């Protein structure tokens with residue numbers, strides 16, 4: 001009996017294996033695909049950190065590599081050219097939605113990050129226009145909101161430094177709250193005070209969510225069902241608690257804005273405009289404007305917009321604290337263009353080439369999202385004679401671009417000068433693929449860059465950051481999580497003005 005069962009199992013595997021082999025004929029080269037495991041064994045043996053493992057596989061198989069995560073076919077892109085070429089194709093516009101990401105979306109096609117086809121086109125158009133007309137509220141400008149936010153944030157830094165022995169401050173999730181606040185301001189048209197209960201509630205959950213992702217995310221990509229079997233070990237439990245917190249925050253926003261009633265006649269913010277649409281289309285059974293749609297959009301913006309900018313900013317500030325010469329150079333530029341007192345504005349930052357170079361270098365160095373937002377093939381296509389089959393996931397491997405030794409020479413060093421040409425002009429900017437590429441690129445790129453530069457100039461104009469010799473030397477390798485950033489460190493903050 002046992003022999004019959006074994007024979008049966010063996011035959012099924014053999015047939016499956018032959019079928020898989022035939023299917024793989026035109027696909028890019030890659031490691032042998034084991035039944036059920038795919039190439040997981042070879043990936044983990046190459047390196048426990050996926051982006052490093054992908055680089056090692058690329059050395060053996062080339063820039064475009066086929067892998068299999070459990071039962072899911074995937075292709076890794078390991079060069080600037082291949083990521084640019086594939087990401088700008090219409091057949092690679094969608095994102096895979098599985099496991100916790102599907103649960104977070106009420107198991108429906110909703111929001112902007114994970115929505116598909118026509119819905120995505122409509123929602124992206126609405127969001128782009130909505131933020132243009134109402135971002136930061138009808139009566140506020142982005143700059144005004146950022147100035148207000150910076151005022152509260154710099155007061156906080158000053159008080160913290162003054163009350164800390166030796167002005168030594170601990171930097172962990174230091175910049176998260178202030179950048180999250182900017183993203184929420186875009187949605188609700190008002191800025192929360194830093195001790196606001198709603199803001200703190202969302203913030204705590206953002207921190208929990210991102211710290212939960214190191215182990216669980218990889219396993220759940222290959223075997224999403226494991227989230228139900230090992231909810232704690234995979235991080236799924238914490239992630240779902242955080243998501244539910246975002247959902248309830250979004251419901252609160254809907255309730256408050258409905259009570260205020262501006263949406264009926266004179267929408268004041270993005271949330272009002274959305275509720276206006278919900279009411280206008282409530283008798284249309286095919287409407288895309290629903291409470292659930294708004295809730296998932298809020299989750300999308302919290303997840304995409306808060307930790308990303310703050311993590312890159314954190315990396316820039318660490319390197320400025322480590323390198324006084326670099327910080328002095330930036331300070332001198334700021335004083336020359338803006339002076340020591342006035343708040344920087346968007347016109348000023350246009351003239352601050354070195355500040356921009358610091359920002360681009362922080363993006364390059366931090367590899368904040370090593371695999372960007374994943375994509376998925378919606379129609380078979382050939383790239384460089386390789387078949388990209390419908391349903392295949394696409395993993396861009398950004399470190400292969402940001403740390404390309406051939407292009408950068410010394411990628412391991414934090415050196416903003418690599419973005420400045422002989423005539424003092426910015427160069428190599430197209431090499432920054434951190435915001436993705438093509439029609440589905442990051443919708444928050446401008447907000448992220450403008451806020452980054454306004455924060456950078458104001459903080460360096462006002463404070464000096466340093467790492468005194470008696471403090472432990474900070475680590476400069478990336479700390480892993482859903483997005484990457486610097487490891488926690490201690491630094492001294494002194495007031496300049």
Ligand code: HEM
Pocket residue numbers: 087112113114124183186300301304305306308309310312368369372373374375434435436437438439440441442443444445447448
């Ligand atoms: C350092 C800052 C940021 C980085 C590195 C970043 C990176 C990315 C990347 C790589 C994607 C996927 C792009 C692609 O598939 O080609 C993306 C999408 C997105 N980002 Fe960002 N982002 C940042 C800041 C922001 C901010 C501040 C917001 C919101 C205000 C935001 C909102 C979004 C949204 C909504 C999407 C989904 C777009 C879509 O699928 O159509 N991001 N971002």
